[in-house]
Amino acid sequence: MxxxxxxxxxxxxxxxxxxxxxxxxxxxxxxxxxxxxxxxxxxxxxxxxxxxxxxxxxxxxxxxxxxxxxxxxxxxxxxxxxxxxxxxxxxxxxxxxxxxGKGFEVRPAKIPVLVGGGLGVAPLLFLADRLKGGKGVIILGALTKGFLLRLDAFSLTGLDVLVATEDGSFGNKGLVTEVLNRLLGRLEAESRRQIIVFSCGPIPMLRAVAGLSKSYQVECQVSLEAYMACGIGLCMGCAIRAGRQGYLHVCKDGPVFPANLIDWDQI
Ligand SMILES: Cc1cc2nc3c(=O)[nH]c(=O)nc-3n(C[C@H](O)[C@H](O)[C@H](O)COP(=O)(O)OP(=O)(O)OC[C@H]3O[C@@H](n4cnc5c(N)ncnc54)[C@H](O)[C@@H]3O)c2cc1C
Ligand code: FES
The missing domain is CATH 2.40.30.10 (Translation factors)
Incomplete structure (x- = not known):
């Protein structure tokens, strides 16, 4: 049950x-x-x-x-x-x-690209475990090498792992969104259509990931946070603006949402 x-x-x-x-x-x-x-x-x-x-x-x-x-x-x-x-x-x-809440919707026919910034890697290891044995890319980001989280565990999933640190102390110097931009930019339109992006991290990062996915016409799902009191749809404490849908509750409609459902100017 x-x-x-x-x-x-x-x-x-x-x-x-x-x-x-x-x-x-x-x-x-x-x-x-x-x-x-x-x-x-x-x-x-x-x-x-x-x-x-x-x-x-x-x-x-x-x-x-x-x-x-x-x-x-x-x-x-x-x-x-x-x-x-x-x-x-x-x-x-x-x-x-x-x-x-609602989790990530995996599409077996697509190639997953997981993008996690800082503590945003938290829900992505469970997802990466479930994707083990298939093709896929994980992009992990942190301020510095010391703040990189669970790199070993992500590497053991067998998916390709790319790292970005803002100070360049490990992996690519810069933001995860720059790595994602390069990755998607290298692909032909046909290959891009086979990609699905799953992302979690701070709102400015998610806004940028959603923007890139939109401009490359790639499907994207994001995991959001909000202040929560009940976690089960009773208190209305976690409502966020969501374009034409009006308001959505992060606890029961999410925390994972299609990126195109979110009003990124209001959040
Ligand atoms: C769906 C969901 C999943 C989450 N997953 C994780 C996770 O895996 N690991 C993790 O460390 N945290 C996660 N968080 C955030 C976590 O719930 C908060 O950090 C925690 O509730 C803070 O409690 P506190 O009593 O220590 O802080 P408080 O004393 O309540 O607040 C301390 C500071 O944190 C800020 N804050 C508190 N809650 C939130 C929130 N929900 N969003 C943004 N800022 C907040 C407050 O504004 C304040 O500045 C998640 C939140 C949600 C909604
Ligand atoms: S946390 Fe109470 S409705 Fe979402």
Whole structure:
């Protein structure tokens, strides 16, 4: 039975993989079984009883290990909730709701190009795992080499990995969008039609990825973030402007959207 599960999940491990950035592994059998790439979970970021913070926080499902019934979350400390989450101990339990939202729609006939900037790589490793054994390209970007996330894990998927760092300390110097532009620009129109872009990262980066995809007439799906209170379509806290569609809810209509559905001037 697919659906969403409100469960307690045991912390299998937590480790710092980059400055202020943690990889959290949870034993969450139902979520591991039914999640698809691009979906997210809402986690109550404390292990003890109490109501502070009251709201759960949304996190992309970074990876699933189906046999072990584990899910991984890659998160950065930005405020109170994530600071508490970084302090959870192995063996403790967390309240987790998921899997939530709509994930990436993979098109088996097309060649995937995954574009992730900074922490935007979080939902893309699960997708890359599912694409293993096929053709495809992953473009990873970060400010500097020290902030590059999960390069080893992405390389193990067998897809071609290209890297861009803004200071040139690793891979191409510059932005992921420059690498994407060169990649798409080299292809004939016919080959471009076989490409599909999946992207996650900061809004200015996604806006640029959506713009490039549009100008090269390439299908593009983006994973968006918004402030979320409920994560299940009840509070209206995550509404975004979406062209002729009016408003969309990131939690239930997304977080993955066709890029051409988004009003990029308003977001
Ligand atoms: C669908 C979805 C998937 C996400 N996946 C991940 C993930 O995989 N890894 C990860 O680290 N983070 C992810 N986030 C963002 C994460 O939910 C926030 O960083 C977290 O809720 C912050 O909680 P906090 O209590 O630490 O920060 P707060 O104290 O609530 O806020 C601290 C700062 O972060 C900003 N902030 C908080 N929430 C958001 C948000 N949703 N969007 C933009 N800015 C925000 C606030 O404006 C403030 O400046 C995701 C968000 C969504 C909606
Ligand atoms: S977070 Fe409540 S409606 Fe989306």
């Amino acid at each position: 697919a659906g969403r599960f409100d469960m307690t999940a045991k912390v299998v491990s937590i480790r710092e993989v980059a400055p202020e950035t943690f990889l959290l592994t949870l034993h969450a059998p139902e979520i591991a079984e039914y999640a698809v790439p691009g979906q997210f979970v809402m986690i109550r970021p404390r292990q003890e009883a109490g109501f502070d913070p009251l709201l759960r926080r949304p996190f992309s499902i970074h990876r699933v290990h189906a046999q072990q019934e584990h899910i991984e979350i890659l998160f950065r400390v930005v405020g109170r909730g994530t600071r508490l989450l970084a302090k959870v101990c192995r063996g403790s339990v967390l309240c987790v709701l998921g899997p939530l």
